[in-house]
Amino acid sequence: MGNDEDSRELFQVTLITPLGEKILTAGRKEPLWDAAQAAGVFLQAICHQGRCLTCAGRLLKPGRFDPGRAESYFPQDRAAGFVLLCTAKPRSDLYIKTHAEDEMRMHRLKHGLPAPYA
Numbered sequence: 001m002g003n004d005e006d007s008r009e010l011f012q013v014t015l016i017t018p019l020g021e022k023i024l025t026a027g028r029k030e031p032l033w034d035a036a037q038a039a040g041v042f043l044q045a046i047c048h049q050g051r052c053l054t055c056a057g058r059l060l061k062p063g064r065f066d067p068g069r070a071e072s073y074f075p076q077d078r079a080a081g082f083v084l085l086c087t088a089k090p091r092s093d094l095y096i097k098t099h100a101e102d103e104m105r106m107h108r109l110k111h112g113l114p115a116p117y118a
């Protein structure tokens with residue numbers, strides 16, 4: 001009561017990739033990157049630890065996610081809608097643009113935050 005947490009086990013995730021739109025199902029315990037791979041969408045990633053920003057995506061519609069075990073994820077990232085797909089787990093249906101690595105690095109630099117490989 002008083003908690004609007006979406007307790008579903010499965011969520012619909014729409015990925016907008018450079019190759020087009022892909023709709024898939026992701027479990028609440030499953031990093032979005034893994035769910036994408038299972039659906040045949042191979043996204044770029046290096047560290048798989050929520051640090052390097054290679055896998056970054058950005059919400060195109062309001063949505064909720066758990067950043068999971070990301071080593072480096074800041075409130076400013078969340079406020080701007082950036083998602084590290086290698087660690088983030090869905091907590092609502094999501095609509096995400098993939099390949100937002102450069103955008104996220106620019107955002108980090110603008111806010112004086114770590115931007116690996118920038």
Ligand code: FES
Pocket residue numbers: 044045046047048049050051052053054055056084085086087
């Ligand atoms: S692969 Fe490095 S942050 Fe996701």
